Amino acid sequence: MNTTEDDVLAQVGPRLRALRQSRNISLAALAAETGLTASTLSRLETGKLRPTLEQLLPLARAYSVPLDDLVAAPPTGDPRIHLRPIRRGSFTVVPLTRRPGGIQAYKVIYPPATSSPPTLQTHDGYEWFYVLNGQVRLLLGDQQYQLGPGEAADFDTRTPHHLSSAGTQPAELLTLFSAQGERAHLSPLTDTDHHHEAQSCDS
Incomplete structure (x- = not known):
């Protein structure tokens, strides 16, 4: 060889x-x-x-x-990223980085909201996201937040959480994620009675 x-x-x-x-x-x-x-x-x-x-x-x-x-590795020195959408369950992920390890960037597209009950998940890591379009529902522990375009949130993914669209249109996010753990552990949602509007991210 x-x-x-x-x-x-x-x-x-x-x-x-x-x-x-x-x-x-x-x-x-x-x-x-x-x-x-x-x-x-x-x-x-x-x-x-x-x-x-x-x-x-x-x-x-x-x-x-x-x-x-x-x-096949990309040509040395070529900065272009060939975007290939990946389906994960009901939503679509577009990887925006190609280097192994470290912080990974994604564009995430959630379909319009459904009546299906949410399932909280936990895993090692830390996530930050910025809403590009649509309305996003974030369940974090026993709290619920709704975010619109221009708003952002960050959280420790060891906290039980769930992300989805909150409206009749798809929701698009820009996400940065530091993956440190294994496969997500799912647990049933126990309390969604609390609803808080998320603060807009300072520009």
Whole structure:
């Protein structure tokens, strides 16, 4: 194997790890979805195991990305980010950063509000978001906030929380997230009686 191929394969591990962390998926959950063992996934991410096509195909399916995204790094010095929307349940996420680890930026689009009961989630990390369009409903612990365009909020994601559109139109957010944990733990919503209007962010 030549040096160029070695360099390409050396970048696969960090890319796989960044994808998993950005989606808050544990190795155990990813193993169950792909059929690969948690040990194999860990060795792929750390570069201790050279990836094969048979291993990368189920990972590309699990992450809903083209196989090329797992293997081919962007040209050195090219600042362009190729935006590829990702569906996560009922909402859409557009990654705005491509480096592994650290703070990740996303554009998030929530569909119009529904009557479905919300489910609070908790996970390690910290999140900041800015409302671009629409109305956003933020449930944080036993508090409820409604934010409109130009308003922002930040919170520790270890606090039970839920984000969704609060109106009849989609809501669009710019989100910065520091991922430090594993897969989100879901818990039922217990109290939404309190409603507070969020303060506008100082410009």
